[in-house]
Amino acid sequence: MNEQNNSTLEIAIFANGCFWCAEAVFQRLKGVEQVVSGFTGGTIKNPAYREITTGRTGHAEAIKISFDSAQITYDELLEVFFATHDPTTLNRQGYDVGTQYRSEIFYTSENQKETAEKFITFLEKEKVFASPIVTAISEAKPFYIAEEEHQNYYNENKTQRYCQFVINPKIDKLKKYYADKLNTLKT
Secondary structure, three states, rough: OOOHHHHHEEEEEEEOOHHHHHHHHHHEOOOOOEEEEEEEEOOOOOHOOOHHHOOOOOOOEEEEEEEOOOOOOHHHHHHHHHOOOOOOOOOEOOEEHHHHOOOOEEEEHHHHHHHHHHHHHHHOOOOOOOOOOEEEEEEEEOEEEEOOOHHOHHHOOOOOHHHOOOOOHHHOOOOHHHHHHOOOOOO
């Protein structure tokens, strides 16, 4: 990356169910430099995946996105965030149940906080979802990187049943509705 791009590089942190799914979706967008799977929002330091799965740490599976805001805006990331998971189910995404699978936006600036609040207000006003949005908006907390085997999971395990039945439909939806936002080198 050249020096010029550094001034437009920002961080977004989203929890929207399984981080394998979220990572696979956001990796494919133009302007996204890096997506890291991890944990945030809880009470213990340096948690391991096996601790997160108990639901007792308070952490959510989350992704930390480094993006070039000159190529993709935070609003566009929010649009994809809300389009690729169910923000109306509390502590649940499909068969994944527990606080670790909650829908939450961890803002890294006051501007991100205001943008997320306005976005949710717009979605609710337009009645985009049949049920109320339960996505929380919280200030970013320490982000703990998940173990190596959880990084780039979908790209390295596309033939696994979970990837085929849970992640592939999200990727297909992304390709159908957001083709103009895709990085053709990463699809």
